[in-house]
Amino acid sequence: KQEVTQIPAALSVPEGENLVLNCSFTDSAIYNLQWFRQDPGKGLTSLLLIQSSQREQTSGRLNASLDKSSGRSTLYIAASQPGDSATYLCAAKGDSGNTPLVFGKGTRLSVIA
């Protein structure tokens, strides 16, 4: 059974700092891995999707990497801004594609101005 872990649960950084959020998964047979952002009381906003055959994806100041052999993904945020403050969730989908997303519990990020 796939389990997804995100450490740390909470992170506070000063504005302008580069930071890395971690996501680990127990079953390396994944179809894809997706990073989301969630603001308080809101739904999830998709940030990046990495297919199992890819090593990384980039969008603006965000870069996500995937290492299936070690069961890890990282989300790199460059030059953090107060508007980046939110909870970041990663979710892994099993390799058949016909399986649900399994979510970590998220990392709550606070960027201090």
Added chain:
Amino acid sequence: KAGVTQTPRYLIKTRGQQVTLSCSPISGHRSVSWYQQTPGQGLQFLFEYFSETQRNKGNFPGRFSGRQFSNSRSEMNVSTLELGDSALYLCASSLISLLRGETEAFFGQGTRLTVV
């Protein structure tokens, strides 16, 4: 292009009542999944529908049910509400293509259900 729309946004119900939540997926998306989010358990999968058929079901009691219509809109129903059903219910839609398989999931804003 409109995103995933969930209605209503907020609901307050009494224990023992039943509730129906609605989800309209992104146009062209035929896969709709439902998740329950609570502070203690995080996001937990309820069920997924594709072309009006339930493809997957999570580990929830039979009080939780769903369906999908021919226009891909989906509803979930919870009967005999319990206090522990209070949660944010999220719906996601995704595109299934022969070439690319299942693409990224897009979520709605959720329905906040409070059971008193």
